[in-house]
Amino acid sequence: MTSDATGSRPPENPTPQQQAMPQVNMITASEITASLKAGYSDFLARPLMSGSFGLFFAAFGILFVWCLVWLGAIWMVVPAAVGFPLVAPFAAAGLYEMSRRLQRQESFGWSDILRAMANQRKREMGWMAFVTLFIFWVWFYQFRTVLVIVLQDSSFSDLAGFLRTVFFTPEGWIFLAIGTCVGAILSAVLFSLTVVAMPMLLDREIDFVSAMLTSIRVVRNNPAVMLTWAAIISVTMILSLIPAFLGLIVTLPTLGHATWHLYQRAVTPAAG
Template identity: 40%
Template sequence: METQLGNGPAGIRGDLSATDLAKALRQGWRDFAARPQYGLFFASFYVAVGIGLYYLFMVRGETRWLIAAVAGFPLFAPFAAVGLYEVSRRLEQGLPMGWTHVLGALRGRGDEQLLLMGGIIFVGFSFWVIIAHMIFAIFASAAGLGEGMAFLTSQMGLTMLAVGGAIGAIIAFIFYAMTVMSLPMLVDRDVDFITAIITSFKALSANFAVLLLWAVMIAVALFAAILPYFLGLLVVLPVLGHATWHLYRRTVG
């Protein structure tokens, strides 16, 4: 039987603090240092796709698509961390560790729940790219400066970045609320993705200030990691992935 922890809904702690975030980060670094090959493996795909998108759009001069893709790229971070959740789960429980176990986690529990979540995230990313493209087109047309840096550094371009950033932040936060606890839960338990999403929203509601801070920390860390040609993600993404697992364990139990 589920029991109420803290002051949150049944089975969910409602007393998380910044101390819990610090502990989760320390444990995330510990897990990454213990099995770095897995973190580097998953992060390398993320880095390769990012670099590929950058050069593709820069060579073709499609600035509007580059901005949209880079800004929406973090939406895939939680799904990219599924294998890392499995690594942390096995380290935590002292289970055998191998590529078969870790890669097998990407298939979920054979019920396609993780696949469905991945589809939702992909739809969200596609929706954001379309919205961002529309915003770019509207402001660029109004400014009459094309798509280059001259437009981006103009007053109209800066206004566009502010508007697009605000809309993107709202979309990103919605998906963060959906996935921050649901994806680790789908790795940890035999539940459907609807139940996992509901649990994630309940956890956010019970610990809004702390989990909002966690969202900001993730966004800042990912943005900083993207700047050096995405290479910072080789460390930042695994540590955040492992840390999110431990935060999930503290929150959902």
């Protein structure tokens, strides 16, 4: 005689348990200061390794701009220089890993950091790279569109002529005003999507959409603090570009390490 009692065996097609969204915290301006101090401390702990990331980023920026000039794409130099920092959060993945290991007091070398970065291709970081590069492409496209509309009657054959047209003519001022407004909107969108999403994807198993939504929640719950953080990043990165991108050797790794520590304060650690 067989038993028909329910619960004698699990169902054949159990419903998968939904992953809980990370919990975000309220943070204050003092935690930005603490994160910057911690980031600079991480830079000083491994200055050569941290500085190498900044040097690579600076060298790539110099090469990128030089190629544009060599190809005669003068109009692309300004958006490339201004928009180049947009991809910095993705480029800082190795710095996040360094800060994580320093926080845990783990020893590590170049092979450990590069292996951790390479392993991201198997996870969700690639999708975040796609989002970042897509917004970077939109930045170039809107810049070119505004350029054609506003400066259609202007002519310039070299970088000096282009800068002279942009900064010393009424048409150039209109172009700068429109471009700055559109660029600010794109930067705000990208910042909101990535400010904690990038370190979170490296730190825990989570899909990139949930990471972006968590990042947006952090910005929404702490608008004044996160706006201050965005301003610090923007001003620091722009000033770092002035000496031929070389300021990035120090500022990029410091901000990258600091971003990790701010993420740790803004998002409750995963259970376990």
